[in-house]
Structure formats: C-alpha cells, structure tokens
C-alpha cells in the first residue's frame with residue numbers, strides 16, 4: 001500500500017493547547033501543550049493515571065473540543081473545523097470499545113474503514129475493495145479475514161482494527177492504549193507493526209500506553225503528560241537523560257534506570 005498523497009513533513013501540531021471539561025464538574029486537565037508528531041514516526045503518549053492522556057487523544061481526534069490553543073493537521077487545518085466525513089478521511093481512531101461488529105467478518109470490519117469515501121448508495125467500488133485487501137495484507141491478516149470478528153483473540157482484533165484504520169487512508173492514526181489486553185510478545189509485535197506502517201506509509205502514528213519500558217524502546221518520540229498538567233516531549237533518550245521519566249514515575253520502591261530504560265523495584269525493607 002503506498003503513502004496517501006496528502007502527507008507532508010509536518011504531521012500533527014499542538015500549539016498552546018488546553019484540554020479539559022466544561023460545565024459544573026469540569027476543569028482544565030492540562031494546558032500549554034505544545035508538541036509535534038511527525039509522519040513516518042511512532043509517537044507515544046505516556047503519563048500517570050488521570051494525567052489526561054485519553055482527554056488529549058479525544059481532543060486531537062475532534063471528539064471533544066479543546067479549551068484553548070490549536071490542534072492542526074499537516075496543512076494547518078484545525079481538527080475542530082473539519083466536518084465528520086472530512087475528519088474521518090484524515091484521522092483514524094482505534095479504541096478498544098470503538099466497534100460493535102455483531103457477526104461481521106474481519107474483512108467486513110476492515111471495509112467499514114471505507115465508509116467516509118462511499119457514495120450515498122454505500123456500495124464499495126473495485127478500488128475500495130482493493131484498498132481493503134491491501135489494508136488486510138499490511139497487518140498480515142488474510143488468514144483472519146473470513147472469520148467473524150467477534151471470535152478473534154484480542155491481539156488478532158487489534159490487527160484487524162489497525163487494518164480498518166488503514167482502510168481510511170488516514171494521515172494521522174490515533175490509538176488509545178492499544179496494547180492493554182495483549183500478552184508481552186503480542187505487545188511488542190503490535191508496536192513493531194505500527195512502526196512499520198508509520199514508516200512505509202508515512203502515517204503519523206500516535207498511541208497512548210502505560211507500557212513505559214516498551215514505549216521507551218519502540219517509540220521514536222515521546223509525549224510525557226505530567227501529573228501537574230504539563231507536557232514534556234522528546235526522544236526516549238532525551239527524556240530519560242533529562243530525568244523527566246524518573247521525576248514522573250519514581251515512587252516508593254520503584255525507580256527508573258535511565259541508562260538501561262528499565263524500572264527497578266527495590267527489595268522490601
């Protein structure tokens with residue numbers, strides 16, 4: 001599958017973004033967020049529970065409004081200005097609860113990714129079918145394609161949902177904790193797959209995760225959302241060397257070793 005024609009070198013740009021909730025129980029969750037995610041790279045959003053990762057991803061995907069600042073795609077378009085269909089042609093979202101497939105086959109689930117491109121008839125063209133097959137190929141999913149989606153394992157489902165997202169031909173692929181239900185080898189495989197897709201198709205891939213050691217190893221770029229509502233961005237090595245990872249996650253017996261990208265748990269005293 002080739003890179004979509006609309007990709008550029010800029011990807012996703014956040015400028016002084018404020019996220020949070022309006023209303024009686026609303027509050028600012030984080031502010032002053034300025035960061036970039038580039039095409040061809042895997043950017044991982046990490047941070048402690050409640051820091052605002054899901055809130056930020058929803059804001060980036062246009063699923064909730066920002067409280068301030070700008071979220072822009074490669075050509076400077078604000079996501080909040082795009083209508084639903086235009087947004088779905090440029091931004092694909094994978095969350096664990098984002099699909100209720102009934103008895104749809106895995107191939108039919110991937111086909112849902114073509115929805116933003118279909119005419120009123122809802123009928124897929126030969127080109128749509130070709131893109132669906134290429135998307136299934138990209139995740140090595142042909143052996144799963146005819147099976148009911150609901151019968152697949154969590155790891156297989158994640159691959160098919162990634163294929164559905166690819167079928168949208170997005171420039172930005174956003175995944176909220178995509179590895180949370182996977183075993184250790186599947187986590188590594190799925191992240192490697194995302195990185196390959198980012199590179200080969202020049203997609204900007206942004207995922208959130210609590211798998212800190214894994215993200216330190218697989219991500220090209222990290223966004224670290226701190227408990228104080230600020231964001232630090234840089235390569236895993238840069239954040240480790242600056243002490244940002246330890247400052248955010250060291251607690252009690254747990255300390256981050258910046259030389260080896262691992263967390264150590266001290267013996268109980």
Ligand SMILES: Nc1ncnc2c1ncn2[C@@H]1O[C@H](COP(=O)(O)OP(=O)(O)OP(=O)(O)O)[C@@H](O)[C@H]1O
Pocket residue numbers: 021025026027029047048049050051052053054055056
């Ligand atoms: N609908 C809502 N209205 C008001 N506050 C909310 C709402 N949803 C989430 N919050 C609050 O926003 C903050 C950030 O939540 P969010 O789910 O974005 O964090 P997170 O980093 O994804 O957390 P976790 O790692 O635990 O999934 C939390 O304090 C949460 O209580």
